[in-house]
Amino acid sequence: MLRSMYAGISGMKGFQTKLDVVGNNISNVNTAGFKKGRVTFQDLLSQTTTGASGPTENRGGVNPSQVGLGSQLGSIDDIHTQGFSQTTDNPLDLQLEGDGMFVLETPDGQAYTRAGNFYLDTNGDIVNSDGYYLMGVDENGQESHLNIPENATNINIEKDGTVTYVDGDNNVEDNQQIQIAVFSNPAGLEKDGGSLYLESNNSGVPNLTDPETDGAATIVSGALEMSNVDLAEEFTEMITAQRGFQANTRIITTSDEILQELVNLKR
Incomplete structure (x- = not known):
């Protein structure tokens, strides 16, 4: 009983x-x-x-109980899996189509997210709703914050993560690119709240790569990936x-x- x-x-x-x-x-x-x-x-x-017994010459086998x-x-x-898409027409709303995550710099180190609702702060840095910096590479290929000058217009983000805008002298600038972190086991990432994920012992080391390369996701500007x-x-x-x-x-x-x-x- x-x-x-x-x-x-x-x-x-x-x-x-x-x-x-x-x-x-x-x-x-x-x-x-x-x-x-x-x-x-x-x-x-x-x-x-009752344990199992094998067959003998005079009796068949008996299964365990x-x-x-x-x-x-x-x-x-x-x-x-891929979440549902929601169109916003905001150029700083970014959706990932495929594998990978945005890389954010937080006070405690790097974190990763699929939430693509980004904004510009007073310094022109692209940040998320908690003020964490969206990371990419500059014209020298060095990891850096993505920054857009105050007087920039026609801000656009291409499918390969290239950030373009027109500066105050009417020159088109495209010397920054968003980086995507691809994990061998994304299910092994640890949720940290605020739609953030952290690297764990079983997630694998992040492979920082350009969008649309090495199996990384494509970036869609003006849309958000909602929950799945x-x-x-x-x-x-x-x-x-x-x-x-x-x-x-x-x-x-x-x-x-x-x-x-x-x-x-x-x-």
């Missing part, structure tokens, strides 16, 4: 976590650059009541988690009723 109760408890814990992940996905359905999470489960150890002890959390994965959350899928997963949780509570209730009957035998 007690095994079934503990199995039910382990199932309840797993479905609680699944519901937490689904709730986070739904809450970020309109978050630019958000990548949905997914929960997988594994079975726990099984208790062997085992009782499972419940389920456990297998993994919580980030699904890095599908509400229909999430509501289906929510129902699955809810019913799974309810079913496991019924296991505990039924086991409790049977234990109560056993206790009532001595009267």
Whole structure:
């Protein structure tokens, strides 16, 4: 009896976590650059009541008899599929089509993001909503902040990340380029809040490259990549988690009723 109760408890814990992940996905359905999470489960150890035996001359083989002890959390994965596109016609709203992430310089080091809603600060640097610098290379190929002078007009960002504008002397400048970080295992990146990702021991070292090269994404100016959350899928997963949780509570209730009957035998 007690095994079934503990199995039910382990199932309840797993479905609680699944519901937490689904709730986070739904809450970020309109978050630019958000990548949905997914929960997988594994079975726990099984208790062997009868071991297996091989066939002999006079008798065939016998399979093992085992009782499972419940389920456990297998993994919580980030699904890095392409998000939905939203057109904004703002030249500093950038969408990545393909693999890779924008590189940002923060006070704590470099971070990475798929959220492409960028702005100009008072110094002309291209920053995100938290003031972190968008990184690229200058005309000498050196890593630097991307900067646009105050008197610049006709700002445009090409598909290959080249930043172009017309300066105060009516000269077209195109000596800066956005860099894209490509990871061998983007699912291994750690979420750091604020739509930021950090390099981890299992994400691989970022390969900084130009857009449209080495399998890196193409940059689309005037659009944003929204989240890849599908509400229909999430509501289906929510129902699955809810019913799974309810079913496991019924296991505990039924086991409790049977234990109560056993206790009532001595009267």
